[in-house]
Amino acid sequence: MKHRYFLPFALIAIFAAMATFPDLIAPFTPTERFSAYQAPDAAHLFGTDDMGRDIFSLVVYAARLSLLIGFASGAVAIVIGAAIGLAAGWRTGILDDLLMGTTDIVLILPKIPLVIILAAYLTPGPWLLILVLGLLSWESVARVVRSKVMQVRSADFILAARCLGFSEASIILREILPVVFPVVVPKFVLVTASAMISEASLSFLGLSDPTMLSWGVMISDAFNHGGFIREMWYWWMPPAICIILGVLAITSLAFLHERGNREVMQL
Amino acid sequence: MKDEPLLEIERLSVSFPGADGGRIRAVRDVSFAVSAGETVAIVGESGCGKSVIAQAVMRLLPPGTEVSGSVVFGGQDILAASEKEMEKIRGTRMAMVFQNPERALNPVLRIGRQLTEPMVLHGLCRREEAEEKALEALTALGLDAATMRAYPWMCSGGMCQRVLFAAVSLLQAELVIADEPTKGLDADRIRDLEEMLAGITADGRTGLVLITHDIGLTARLADRVLVMYCGMIVEAGWATDVLTAPAHPYTRGLLGSLPENGFRPIPGISPALLDLPSGCAFHPRCGGADEECRRSVPPMRENGGRQVRCFRC
Numbered sequence: 001m002k003h004r005y006f007l008p009f010a011l012i013a014i015f016a017a018m019a020t021f022p023d024l025i026a027p028f029t030p031t032e033r034f035s036a037y038q039a040p041d042a043a044h045l046f047g048t049d050d051m052g053r054d055i056f057s058l059v060v061y062a063a064r065l066s067l068l069i070g071f072a073s074g075a076v077a078i079v080i081g082a083a084i085g086l087a088a089g090w091r092t093g094i095l096d097d098l099l100m101g102t103t104d105i106v107l108i109l110p111k112i113p114l115v116i117i118l119a120a121y122l123t124p125g126p127w128l129l130i131l132v133l134g135l136l137s138w139e140s141v142a143r144v145v146r147s148k149v150m151q152v153r154s155a156d157f158i159l160a161a162r163c164l165g166f167s168e169a170s171i172i173l174r175e176i177l178p179v180v181f182p183v184v185v186p187k188f189v190l191v192t193a194s195a196m197i198s199e200a201s202l203s204f205l206g207l208s209d210p211t212m213l214s215w216g217v218m219i220s221d222a223f224n225h226g227g228f229i230r231e232m233w234y235w236w237m238p239p240a241i242c243i244i245l246g247v248l249a250i251t252s253l254a255f256l257h258e259r260g261n262r263e264v265m266q267l
Numbered sequence: 268m269k270d271e272p273l274l275e276i277e278r279l280s281v282s283f284p285g286a287d288g289g290r291i292r293a294v295r296d297v298s299f300a301v302s303a304g305e306t307v308a309i310v311g312e313s314g315c316g317k318s319v320i321a322q323a324v325m326r327l328l329p330p331g332t333e334v335s336g337s338v339v340f341g342g343q344d345i346l347a348a349s350e351k352e353m354e355k356i357r358g359t360r361m362a363m364v365f366q367n368p369e370r371a372l373n374p375v376l377r378i379g380r381q382l383t384e385p386m387v388l389h390g391l392c393r394r395e396e397a398e399e400k401a402l403e404a405l406t407a408l409g410l411d412a413a414t415m416r417a418y419p420w421m422c423s424g425g426m427c428q429r430v431l432f433a434a435v436s437l438l439q440a441e442l443v444i445a446d447e448p449t450k451g452l453d454a455d456r457i458r459d460l461e462e463m464l465a466g467i468t469a470d471g472r473t474g475l476v477l478i479t480h481d482i483g484l485t486a487r488l489a490d491r492v493l494v495m496y497c498g499m500i501v502e503a504g505w506a507t508d509v510l511t512a513p514a515h516p517y518t519r520g521l522l523g524s525l526p527e528n529g530f531r532p533i534p535g536i537s538p539a540l541l542d543l544p545s546g547c548a549f550h551p552r553c554g555g556a557d558e559e560c561r562r563s564v565p566p567m568r569e570n571g572g573r574q575v576r577c578f579r580c
Contacts, residue, residue, distance in 0.1 A: 155370065156365055156367055156370035156371045157370065157371050157372055157373045157374075159327065159365075159371075160363070160365055160371040160372070160431075161373075162327060162357065163325060163327070163357055163358065163362060163363040164357065164358035164362070164385040164388075164434070164438070165354050165355065165356070165357040165358030165359060165385065165388065165389060166354070166358075166385070166388065167351075167354050170388060174384060174388075175373055175376075178373070178375045178376055179373070179374075179375050181375075182375070
């Protein structure tokens with residue numbers, strides 16, 4: 001059972017180490033320059049880019065922003081989605097209709113085109129990107145949380161909690177939130193993964209801040225500054241693999257978590 | 268018994284909005300009192316309004332419910348209390364035992380937490396102290412420390428029931444309402460439950476309202492019995508008197524339908540609360556009904572501690 005968690009956890013641990021202590025892992029800083037367009041060798045594992053920066057070091061340093069944007073957008077989406085889902089599920093009636101109406105509107109917004117339009121006007125840096133991606137991905141969280149809350153709101157143990165003198169707020173926080181939590185965790189992970197992909201896509205299209213250092217921006221640089229024409233696969237491949245492995249590790253954790261829950265239920 | 272009643276209900280009536288604009292009159296003109304250390308049983312068939320009384324006392328009725336009359340608990344008017352005041356009263360001063368113990372516990376929280384949380388929430392003691400007390404209460408009911416760490420779905424129904432009793436006893440409420448506690452239980456667990464229910468009133472300060480249709484349980488536990496039919500109390504008195512010498516035709520029919528008394532069912536079916544018969548609600552099923560019974564609702568008549576709502580007896 002435990003060995004299934006090993007690979008995704010190991011990958012996330014490696015990425016987390018890269019994001020937290022890049023200076024310990026990378027041989028050079030992202031600002032040190034050598035001669036440009038070098039092929040991989042012992043000194044430069046993945047060679048150097050058009051500005052003579054060590055690509056391996058760039059990949060390590062870029063982990064921080066790529067992961068930060070993913071996880072922070074996930075957190076924004078979860079907080080908004082859970083709050084709206086709890087409120088809508090607990091208080092039926094007009095509030096529910098209003099909140100779910102808003103959720104439906106957000107649900108039908110075509111996300112990437114909208115972000116492209118926003119990005120074209122705002123050239124978003126990391127914080128704006130987090131905000132925009134987070135604000136556009138809470139709706140599925142809200143729907144799942146709402147349906148879970150509606151499922152348990154009339155349960156006997158909620159009535160029992162009221163009989164024990166729990167106030168509305170403590171029922172929501174102490175009784176309902178723990179029930180909702182297991183469905184929120186995989187949602188958080190999935191939103192995080194999709195935010196990482198969105199960040200990479202936008203950066204590749206040149207619609208985020210080109211001076212920030214993320215894996216998406218690195219691929220975009222390779223594309224725009226001769227990495228593809230010169231067939232320098234060692235320039236764009238490492239950040240691309242990092243994005244793929246990052247997303248895979250995060251989503252497989254969510255699926256494993258879900259599968260674990262199902263197995264417990266089947267006991 | 269004691270002179271100052273713990274709970275005093277005076278002319279309580281409860282009605283819900285019906286589907287087609289009418290009102291469902293679930294409880295009509297109900298009055299009774301519960302003293303400390305006393306067990307009062309409310310018996311009657313399903314849908315006669317027994318549980319609605321419990322919900323009215325706990326103030327758990329849904330919005331849109333019309334409640335009239337008065338409910339006074341420990342000198343406080345419950346029907347006029349604010350929701351904040353009710354949150355203080357619920358749990359610490361009145362508690363409820365539910366009919367399905369497995370479903371009355373949150374499946375995703377450990378039992379220890381569910382026992383300590385109410386004590387901490389009401390500010391009765393700190394968490395460590397609450398944990399000690401919870402363990403003590405569980406041990407007293409024959410459970411051990413492993414139960415504290417268990418989830419409700421790991422426990423049997425009997426264990427969950429003990430846990431719920433531990434929860435109720437920990438808060439030391441003055442009034443405990445048990446709503447159909449024996450429904451769907453086997454004989455062993457009913458015996459267990461009976462012992463625990465008897466333990467609640469043993470301290471002499473706690474009153475117990477036992478809502479049930481188990482006449483045997485009523486005979487063994489209750490000091491006084493209220494018999495309800497169609498939202499009204501039709502007969503009330505000492506349990507020994509009412510169960511050995513029933514006065515009201517409905518009570519007689521109820522006892523006569525028990526297997527040990529010949530298994531003779533009451534003819535007819537109980538009417539819908541939305542469309543009650545005129546006069547005495549029991550007249551269509553009563554052998555001795557006459558014109559007066561059809562015309563007007565009989566008043567409650569008292570005779571030597573026994574109250575009966577019938578023209579004919």
